[in-house]
Amino acid sequence: MKICVISPFTGLAGDMLLAALVDAGAPLERIRAAVAGSGLTGWDLRVQSLLTHGLTAARALVDVTDDATSRPAAELIAMAGRVEPAPVADRAVAALRAIAEAEGRLHGEAPERVHLHELGGHDTLVDVIGVCAALDALECPLCTVARCRSAAARSAPRTASCRVPPPRPRSC
Helix, strand or coil: CCEEEECCECECCHHHHHHHHHHCCCCHHHHHHHHHCCCCCCEEEEEEEEEECCEEEEEEEEEECCCCCCEEHHHHHHHHHCCCCHHHHHHHHHHHHHHHHHHHHHHCCCHHHCEECHHHCHHHHHHHHHHHHHHHHCCCCEEEECCCCCCCEEECCCCCCEEECCCCCEEC
């Protein structure tokens, strides 16, 4: 069994993880097909190869032509639930539910009533479904994440400025 071990020593964004998985061999067309299966429109995903500070890397870019930047969490979860194959949908739904539960706790709302602002945009759905499809394509059913050792950052979303603690270890 393959295990994906992620060690984000200074943090990790969804597009960074998606690019790394494509760089590791996940087929971009399979990822695009999974995202398209959600019914999301107005997007394109491309991955660039680049050389940075003498090291090769990949960068995932989501181009958006739709202006929807926020959606209810329930809508994103429903869209992810349409994806094929079922293991990709199940993993994406679980990830989005975890986001909705965390947001619900922060805002004192039930997860099914949470409205996601920055996280409700196209890039969140492309990143979440894309990473899940990439892990499936790489035949990697287990994913673990090491503790992020960086100092807490500050976030300035539309709703409030707040400290963002480093992520804690969690199974995908």
